Amino acid sequence: MALQVTEHIGHWVAELKLETIPRRIIEELKNQVLSCVAAIHAGHFSEPGRVVSRTVRQWSAGKDATLIPSGDRTSLHFALYANAALSMSLDYDDYLFAAHTGHSAVVGSLAVAEAANRPGSELLLAQLAANEVGGRLGAVALGGALNGQMCTFVHLASGAALAARLLELDQARTAAALNIAMAQPPYPVRAAFFGSEAKAVLAGQGLVVGVQAAQLASQGMRVVAEAWEGEDGFAKHFAVHPLAEAFQNLGELWVSDTLSYKTYPGCAYLSAIIDCVLSLQRQHHIDGRKVRSVEVCANPLTLGMEALSQPYLRGPESLPVTLNFSVGYSVAAALLDKELSPRQFLPERIKDPATWDLASRVRLTLDDGMTQKMQETALVRVDPAERSGRGIRIDWGPRQLNTQKMSFGARVRIEMESGKTYEAEQEVPFGAFGRAFDDRRKQVEDKFRRETRYTLKKERMERAIDMIFHLEDLNAAQVRELIRLCCSERS
Numbered sequence: 247m248a249l250q251v252t253e254h255i256g257h258w259v260a261e262l263k264l265e266t267i268p269r270r271i272i273e274e275l276k277n278q279v280l281s282c283v284a285a286i287h288a289g290h291f292s293e294p295g296r297v298v299s300r301t302v303r304q305w306s307a308g309k310d311a312t313l314i315p316s317g318d319r320t321s322l323h324f325a326l327y328a329n330a331a332l333s334m335s336l337d338y339d340d341y342l343f344a345a346h347t348g349h350s351a352v353v354g355s356l357a358v359a360e361a362a363n364r365p366g367s368e369l370l371l372a373q374l375a376a377n378e379v380g381g382r383l384g385a386v387a388l389g390g391a392l393n394g395q396m397c398t399f400v401h402l403a404s405g406a407a408l409a410a411r412l413l414e415l416d417q418a419r420t421a422a423a424l425n426i427a428m429a430q431p432p433y434p435v436r437a438a439f440f441g442s443e444a445k446a447v448l449a450g451q452g453l454v455v456g457v458q459a460a461q462l463a464s465q466g467m468r469v470v471a472e473a474w475e476g477e478d479g480f481a482k483h484f485a486v487h488p489l490a491e492a493f494q495n496l497g498e499l500w501v502s503d504t505l506s507y508k509t510y511p512g513c514a515y516l517s518a519i520i521d522c523v524l525s526l527q528r529q530h531h532i533d534g535r536k537v538r539s540v541e542v543c544a545n546p547l548t549l550g551m552e553a554l555s556q557p558y559l560r561g562p563e564s565l566p567v568t569l570n571f572s573v574g575y576s577v578a579a580a581l582l583d584k585e586l587s588p589r590q591f592l593p594e595r596i597k598d599p600a601t602w603d604l605a606s607r608v609r610l611t612l613d614d615g616m617t618q619k620m621q622e623t624a625l626v627r628v629d630p631a632e633r634s635g636r637g638i639r640i641d642w643g644p645r646q647l648n649t650q651k652m653s654f655g656a657r658v659r660i661e662m663e664s665g666k667t668y669e670a671e672q673e674v675p676f677g678a679f680g681r682a683f684d685d686r687r688k689q690v691e692d693k694f695r696r697e698t699r700y701t702l703k704k705e706r707m708e709r710a711i712d713m714i715f716h717l718e719d720l721n722a723a724q725v726r727e728l729i730r731l732c733c734s735e736r737s
Contacts, residue, residue: 249421249472251489256421258496259375259407264367264718266497267374270648272718273683274505275373279714280690281340281507282333282352283732284697286314288511288588289332291700292566294443298335302328310361315701317733322361323454326405329353330450334395335443336511336588337570342377342679343504343625343647345384346395349449350404351376354457358412359725366720366728372408374502379424380404381501382492385625385640386485396439398448399431399484405456410463419463425473427459428480441558445567487640503647507677507690510586512570515548515654517675519573522658523580526668534581536663537604542573543613544656545620552610561602566591574605581660588697616655619673623653623680651680701734 264272289295299316308321313328320328330349333339340348351373359369380400387397406427410420432452438444463469474480474489481489510520519542526532555571558564569575569591578601579590589595625640625647655673662668674680677689691711698707710731713720720728 249425249469251474251493252421252424252472253417254493255379255407255424255496256410256417256419259379259411259420260415260417262371262375262411264371267371268500270683271374271500271502272370273687274502275370275377276714276717277507277687277690278340278348278373278377278505279352279356279717280694280711282348283314284690284694285336285338285348285508286329286332286353287701288338288697289335289446290315291588292332292335292591293593294335294446294567295332297443298328298331298446311357312360312729312733314729315698315733317730322357323458325357326354326454326457327447327450329357330401330453331446334449335446336566336591337395337513338508338511338588340505340507341394341514342381342501342506343385344388344393345381345397345400346449347377347380347384347400347404350380350401350453350456351408354405354408354453355412356729358409358457359722360729362412363722364412364725365722366717366725368412369725370717372411375411376404376408377502377505378496378500379407381504385492385501386481386487386489388486388640390484390486392433392484395449396434398434398452399428399480401449401452402427402431402456402459405453406459407456409457409460413460413464415460415464420460422467422469423460423463425469425471426462426467427456428473429459430455431480431484436554437558440555440568440571441565443565443567491640500647504650504652504679506652506675506679507686507693509675509677509689509693510576511588511591512576512586513551514675514678515545515551516571516573516576517678518654518656518672519544519548519658520576520580520586521672521676522656522670523577523660524585525672526658526660526670527581527584530668532581532660532662532668534578534583534604535600537581538607538661538663540577540581540604540608540661541659542577542608542610542656543616543658544573544610545616545654546612547620547654548573548656549610549612562597562599564596566596569596572605573610574608575601577608577658578602578604613655613657616653616657616673619655620653623651625650648679652678653680654678698732702732703735706731706735
C-alpha cells in the first residue's frame with residue numbers, strides 16, 4: 247500500500263517556514279504557551295500532580311530536559327510524561343477544534359527544543375505542526391465513541407510531528423514517524439477518564455510514544471505501509487470522517503485559529519456557566535449561603551458531559567477529576583467562594599457539606615436557543631439524507647476559522663431565599679475563540695500570573711511573559727533560559 251495521508255502531512259511539516267505563517271497564528275501560539283505553563287503550575291499543587299512529580303523523581307535518569315515548575319532535571323521522556331500530566335491534572339488546559347493539543351504541542355515542543363538545542367522560531371513551528379496535525383486528527387473522530395480529551399491518540403501524532411520538525415527530519419522520515427507513532431493508538435476507558443486520577447497521565451503516555459516514534463524514524467526505522475488509512479489502519483477503527491477530508495487545506499486554513507483558553511479548571515462546556523455565575527456574584531454581591539436555587543440552561547454538550555460524569559460522583563468523597571465535569575459542584579463552589587480556581591478542587595475543600603447542599607439545588611436543563619446557536623456555528627454538518635452512518639461531515643468550507651466562534655452558551659438564573667432573582671447569559675466563554683484577541687490575550691496573561699505567583703517572584707514572572715511574547719526571536723540558549731524562568735527560584 248502506498249503512503250498517502252502521512253506523506254502529505256510529512257511534506258507539509260518538513261517544509262514549514264515561519265515567514266509563511268500568519269502573524270495572528272504566531273500570537274495565538276504564544277497565548278497557548280502562557281495558558282499551558284499556567285496549567286502546569288496549577289497542576290503541580292493538585293493531588294495527582296504531586297503523585298506524578300514524586301514518581302518521576304524516583305525514575306530520575308538523565309538531565310536532558312526540565313520538570314516544570316520544580317526545575318529538576320531528568321530525561322526527555324520523563325519530562326514529557328510529567329509536564330503533560332501536570333497540564334492535564336485539573337482540566338485547566340487550552341483546546342481547539344477538535345482536540346486538546348496543548349498537552350503535547352506546548353509541553354512537547356518546549357522539552358524537545360530544550361533537549362535538541364533548538365531556537366524559539368523552530369519551537370513555534372513544531373508547536374504549530376502539533377496543533378494542526380493533532381486538531382485535524384481529532385476531527386476525524388467527532389461523533390464517535392471518543393471525543394475531546396478522550397481522543398488521546400492525537401498526542402501520538404502531535405508528538406511525532408513536533409519532534410520530527412525539531413529533529414529536522416525530511417518528508418519521508420516525518421511520514422515514517424507519523425506511521426510508527428500510530429502503531430498502537432490508545433482507547434481510554436470511561437471509568438479511568440471520569441473516575442480516576444490516572445486521567446492525568448493519558449496525554450503524557452501518548453506524547454512520549456509520539457516523540458519516540460520520531461527518534462526511531464531518525465535512526466532509520468522503515469515504514470512501507472500507511473498505518474492511518476486502509477482496512478488495517480487507524481481510520482478503520484477510530485475514524486467517523488474521512489482522513490483526507492480532515493487534512494484538506496493544510497497551510498491555508500488553520501485550526502490554530504480556534505485556540506481557546508480556560509479561565510477556570512474544568513470542562514470547557516462549563517465555562518460559560520461559571521462566567522454567568524461569577525458575573526452575577528460581582529454585580530450583586532450574592533451570599534451563597536442564602537441562595538434558594540440555581541437554574542442553569544445550557545447546550546446539549548454540557549448536558550452530555552454532565553451525564554457521563556454522574557455515575558462517578560461520590561459526594562464529599564468525589565475526585566477532582568470527576569468534579570471538573572459537575573455543573574452542580576462547580577456552580578455551588580463558585581457561589582460560595584466567589585471564584586472557581588484550583589483551590590476549589592483540593593480534597594479538604596471538596597468535603598464541605600454546605601457546598602453539596604447548595605449543589606443539590608442546582609438544576610440543569612437544555613436550552614433550545616443555545617442549542618440552535620451552537621448548531622449554526624458548528625464546523626460539522628449533519629446530512630439527514632445520508633443513511634450510511636457517515637452523515638456527519640467536517641465542513642471547512644470557503645472560510646478562515648478566525649471568523650468563527652466557540653458557541654458553548656448558557657443562561658443562569660439564581661433565586662435567593664428572599665425571592666429576589668438574578669439572571670445572566672453568555673454565549674462564548676471568556677478565553678474562547680470568537681472573542682476579541684486582546685480579550686483572550688489578557689485572559690492568558692492573568693492566568694499565567696495567577697497560577698505562577700506561588701513559585702515565581704514577580705520579576706521572574708514578568709521576564710518569562712516578555713520572552714514568550716518574543717519567542718520567534720529567541721536563540722537556543724534563550725529558550726533554555728525561558729524554561730528556567732518558568733521554574734522555582736532554586737532552579
